[in-house]
Amino acid sequence: MSQAVNIDLILSQVRAALAAGEWDRAVALIESLRPPDQADLFGELPPEEQDVLLPRLDVEDSADILEELEDSEAAELAARLDVETLAHILDKMEPDEAADLLGDIPPAQALQALSAMEEADEVEPLLAHPDETAGGLMTPPPVTLRQDMTVEEAIAHLRALAPDSETVYYLFVVDEESRLVGVVSLRQLIVAPPTVRICEIMATEVIYIHASADQEEAARLMSRYGLLALPVVDDKDRILGIITHDDLVGVLEDEATEDIYRLGASEPLDEPYLDTPISKMFSKRISWLLLLFVAGTLTGSVMRLFEHELTEAIALTFFIPLLIGTGGNAGSQVASAIIRALALGELTFRYLPLVIWREIRTAFLLGLAMGMFGTLRAITWDSPISLATTVGISMSAIVLWAAIIGASLPLIAHRLRIDPAVISSPAMTTLVDATGLVIYFLIARAIMGL
């Protein structure tokens, strides 16, 4: 029995062992950990110590560490290894992880390592598929069955291959041309009478995906149908590989990260937060800030247009941040709800009229409430009744307008195949700010007779 370990404690023990030159003790400490913990600890060590330790570890552990390290850290470490050592470790990695790593190191070194590998034929076909596709996630199926095998033969076949990966819970059945024709689960194989043929117990309605499909679609299928593995096929329905449940979790987390960053008006980082250099943080953010700055100057232009009204009634300015702030918040509420519903597959473009109708009704109620509070606030600030009325009506109108913008933009973006999160809250806020001010000043002109 064991619970998650205290990495910091073991890290300090490893550091002490390294400082004392006791390599074997350091190696033993690392090998006592589970792969994700090994990688966490390894990532905390300086490159010199990583380079000395890695060749002393069991090659299976080295392979686990390279699999579990962040892509960029693994690539840096791999790039410092000699070709023989690297090829040896790559042979022990899951083929999909090995292919990812080869794609991240300099091409010349990748080619050398590939030609020194024993398992190159498993990894090489995977290199052709772009990272963001289903093909880019897949790994070769560890075992496939034929439909005329008996259950007994299938079990013997499995025992003979003795696959060391846990990805054998779905056994895919293929015909002579490697075309996918069915699937049996390992559970079914155990429970079925030994002499029954595979074709009698297999399910023929297999959910599959094409190698060129988006990885998000693969994740959606696996999560919808609760699949542990999803077969990937080529244009002729031949099985190329399988996507396993741990890839699914990775894709779901990456997609959520991307949405959350974009809602916060920046591009997602490619590495964990603490590993990202300052220059990278700057470049991921500056373009968004500038874009929003240019859009934001619109608000200044609107105010210059209404300079006369502002000079006549300086008190109008006191409510500007409150009005555009509330409009922005109301719009963000709608946009984030729609963005998440799109990501979860609950909505598509054809729901646009329905969504807008829902949001108009909600915003009507919200606008009524907020307009009342706006009027009250204006009165307590000793504003004349005409200004208080202007603030109240503007507040209601802006909340309604923001809701319509916040509902439409993400759905239109989705339709145009742009990530709806790119129409992030801040971008939408900036748009609502400028148009909201126009609404405010026009209402002020009408009511206050400016």
Add this chain to the structure above:
Amino acid sequence: MSQAVNIDLILSQVRAALAAGEWDRAVALIESLRPPDQADLFGELPPEEQDVLLPRLDVEDSADILEELEDSEAAELAARLDVETLAHILDKMEPDEAADLLGDIPPAQALQALSAMEEADEVEPLLAHPDETAGGLMTPPPVTLRQDMTVEEAIAHLRALAPDSETVYYLFVVDEESRLVGVVSLRQLIVAPPTVRICEIMATEVIYIHASADQEEAARLMSRYGLLALPVVDDKDRILGIITHDDLVGVLEDEATEDIYRLGASEPLDEPYLDTPISKMFSKRISWLLLLFVAGTLTGSVMRLFEHELTEAIALTFFIPLLIGTGGNAGSQVASAIIRALALGELTFRYLPLVIWREIRTAFLLGLAMGMFGTLRAITWDSPISLATTVGISMSAIVLWAAIIGASLPLIAHRLRIDPAVISSPAMTTLVDATGLVIYFLIARAIMGL
């Protein structure tokens, strides 16, 4: 071979069949679908048709549909069934799903249904655990093994029980008092020689979780260690149940949804977007809008304090939305990065000084760039050089200040065990708005001599 189906097409066929009174054809169409598709289609039908169809379906299909429907839809449907039918369906559901459903219907009806169930003893113990805990996610382990069994005996035991769930890929090993002592995978069982004892092949370092732990912690362990199932134990290490991989996906999606909603300044909906009544949408949003409104009135108070400066130089107002907008955006960028890093377990409170130092350096560069653009914009709007300088310096200072706030608040919230996403971008924006204006007016006073 099959791909995801076109629900809309089949739905129209089912509707046609129902309109023609051809119940059997409607039933056959529904039974040809996979459970998540059955539930989607079923959810589109009016209650009267659901009530007529459900008892005609195979009870296994009815159970699948109740499992796959959204919680609220399932509860409404179940509440309309008579006790006998409901108990019969509950018996065929996964115990964890049955327990969830019983928790969602009126207590009196739940008690009646429970006493009419055959499998009540499997479901009843699950009802004691709160929804958000590990115990609330678990289902009883379909099979447990003893350490002195041979592999052959274990396989025979498995065959005799013939569990129909796919959750048998990890077989947990217990002692006489049901205490968890090890785990074997189904793969190991197949590959091992039949006469070997379980205790010789089982792994004894089992990752487990206590029933009272948070469900998010369970999800984190499963995703970190790539587990298909996580055993849940009581205070005496006795196994109570297992959490399976499909629960993991659900928890990860719920947590991301919660963060995205809160970043958009509203509380997450409990149901899918399109199923949520307008009154619910209103109530999930109004409290946030009001809270932010109250905070936002701070900006108005700040402006009233500096009314003299504003009257002297009305052009100062033109830059207010731009300055506070940029400050808010810069702060959101930082806050969303920190919130996501916290959710992924990359950061904790002890990194606060390191995070602030990173963000100060990044914000220094961003502030420099944005200050330059701010100055340029002021000059092109024919502002006097003193105003242009004020705008430039204020812009840099506000970006820096926003970054410090955006980095600190989520980490402090995390430390205080408040969801960091509650310190959402809009909440932070409102804070940055008011303080940013003070910075602006003070700099204006100093440089422009107002």
